[in-house]
Amino acid sequence: NENFTMNPSSRLEGWYQHNIWSPIIDPAFRNFEIDLIRGEGSSMASSDRKNDDTDCEEDRKKIGRKGDGVFRLNGDRLEFGAIEAGKKWEGKNGKKYITDSLKLSKMLRDMLVQLAKECNNDEQIVRKLQTVGMLHSANRFQLLTLDAPKGYICRIRRFDFHEVANHINNPPLAFVLKDILRAKAIIKQTLELVQEKKSDLDDLDDFDDDGREVK
Structure with missing residues (x-):
């Protein structure tokens, strides 16, 4: 029953x-x-992008952008979303919101590029991929x-702000829960696309250049 909106300046x-x-x-x-x-962990997708541009003779590996949370495939480097x-x-014009929104957008783009590479940059698949923030x-x-429905330009969509108030129906918590479940559904759909494409690529390894099955 604690008032979440009380004394906001004293809350960390x-x-x-x-x-x-x-x-x-x-x-x-x-x-x-x-x-x-x-936690303040770095994005592997962001790190991969930075190190793709690094001279191979450079000893120090660049770290990725740090976020407050990352959605990462269990036991893998693939990432599907982030939290700031x-x-x-x-307010929407506040410096903190603008900075975090831009930072998050860049992280989501790095993740989309990482996922596209995992799908062998198949344009039909890439157009369906989405990352969430x-x-x-x-x-x-x-x-x-964030997605790339045309295959070459990233599009970012920002949904409405929702508030978690001190009273459960003022405003409804359901709006927040709906968007969280929306994010999960998007991540699940993107994961299925990546896994399906990966399975197709693995199947190709079972055949030689002439189309004969490798025993």
Whole structure:
């Protein structure tokens, strides 16, 4: 029954993560092939992109962008989404929101490129891939999705902001839960596309250049 909107300036980012967002978001991704890795860890997709441009003689490997959470395939490097969090809501024109939104968009693009490579850059598959982002500032939540429906230009969609209030129906928590489940469904669909394409590529390895099956 604690008032989430009371004394917001005295609350740290971790308070919102622990008391609001982890209890709401994390359970939706349990018993799922995708792990939600929280903390200031770096994105492997972002790291891969940075190191693709690195001189092979350079000894130091560049690290990826750091986010507050990454959706990563269990036991793999493939990533499907990210989370950025803040302790204070300053509005859509606030510096923190603009900075986090831009950072998250770049991470999602790196992840989409990583997934496209995993699919051998098959344009028909790439057009269907999506990555998801979650922005939460204090007790506000926004879902973002990034895709490339034409195959060459990335499109980012920002859904409406929703608020987790101190009373369950003011405003309805269902709006937040709906977008969280929407994100899970998008991740699941993208994972299935990647796995299906990977399976097709693996099947090709069973045949030689003349189309004969390799025993």
